[in-house]
Amino acid sequence: MKMLSLAVSAALALTGTAAFPEAISGFNIGIMGGENAQDRMSSNECYRAAIEAAVGVLVKVFTPADYDGVIQGLLGGTLDMAWLGASGYAKIHLTDETAVDVALTKQNSDGSTGYYAIGFARSDSGITRIEEAEGKVFAFAEPNSTSGYLVPGAELQEALGPLDQFFSEVKFSGGHEQSLIGVSNGDFDAGVAWADGLGNWEDGYNSGAFRKAADSGLIDMNNLTEIWRSKLIPEGPMVLRKALPQEVKDKVTRLTADLWEKDPKCAYGVAAGEAKDFVPVTHETYLGVIAARKLQEAAN
Template sequence: MLATFTRGTLLAALALSLSSTSILAQDWQSELPAFRVGLLGGENEADRLRKNECMVEQLEEVLGIPVELYPASDYAGVMQGMLAGQLDFGVLGASAYAGIYLQDANAVEPVFTSLEADGSDGYFALMYARSDSGIESLEDMEGHSLAFADPNSASGYLIPKAELEMAGIDIESYFSSTGFGGGHEQATVAVLNGQYDAGVTWSSGVGDPAKGYSRGNLTSMVQKGLLDMADLNIIWKSNLIPNGPWVIRQAVPQEVKDIVADWMENLPETDRECYIEISQGDGQGFKRVGHEFYENIVAMRRAELEGSR
């Protein structure tokens, strides 16, 4: 007869399986009295905290120490927290990781990236405009305003800017104006409210377009009732961007790294709903990655920084 496992029994089994690596847990627990998780900006704080409640509960169970969430107003807040050693764990966009690496290569290390519903390990930047605007293509955007999401976002700034420039578009002269919306969700709301003519955001690019695809900012906004995809036209799509990494502070004790990695690797099976919440949509789980997965993004970020000097 096949055994039936609840989330609780699976978590208990996971904690038991990790006990051999944490017999001396009291040693690292004195080093790390709390496990601090940074939450990127991009949607409102209440939603970010709600979606990550399951992470707090489950990591506290397997680590045996308090887990604290720190929602930042923008990407830079999490980046600075990681660089200052004030945060231990979190998910970053590819460009935000590159920004940390270029300031301190020893601050954090990538652990996992997310796999999309089709098994791919990348996503897309999408440019969107209101469906009643008459803007149906990138060519129609000439002389109109564009909202980037965040200066440290790959899909919300770095990649669209780089790809448009490679296509021969001068950002300053092609658009009537550009600005930052303060995050992916905020920028989308600004376009819907007519503050900008178009914006850019991140999306898996797979799944049902009417649902905002399978994962990403548009997916989250549709699920929360903030967006009807019929109100937007997708007018441009980037090349594939490597999904951002879940990173952990390099100085965190190895026992903690092992426990957190095992928890994440098993999460799609132990608690599918929690996995979907913290991943901002559905997919095929997590894939282990290292720094080499992001070397091209680091090179792009370095070139962007050098070009702005």
């Protein structure tokens, strides 16, 4: 990310100032759901502290119970930045195109910038592919999740027909972590969560919900088996509230872009596992997901 750093440095130099105007008195980060609040706080404490040192104001982390809490915080201006899923970004854009700026996305260890919705079941369930989950209880994460609902819901319905007829029951667990624990504990027969699909299944792949839950000791990957995989989904973006001073947005973007080089342990927590970098991304990357979200909302 050195080229990005140089570009941002040059932009800052053109402003003729090294300090930020006193336009903000604090900076609030929203962390999407998918794991318990304390783990989200712990994983991002180093990141919060680094941003606080960079912008020179108090930085707080907020962990709403669901994805919509972060979405509404960004729309309402009470949150200044967040890492979103593509569907969450789509909802914000469809609600208010002027709310946020897209900045960065996660780059995987193989250079790709995408991930998968992974269908899974218990290894002892006898379910080895999604078709064998017919008549079973299936768990999605929550309605605003890209890989936990929007994409797998659409792809599975296309393949299997109406899901409430194929499965005996379709539930929302509340998040990826809840789906993983629920299937592991036998509360659901199968479900979906997200992963980069790289590395070893036994590790929870390189990054994603499986890796986070495995690292935390919440699940044993040997007790689970993959039964389905979506098409590649674009990694969600890091967004910043558009109304922030440009200097603040540049500083936070540059810090994040350099995080894997300067503090890989901290970057691991932000990325939910192993990755290569945080790289620039544009709105155009999410046009397909925005179109899918618009169709979904029109149908409801």
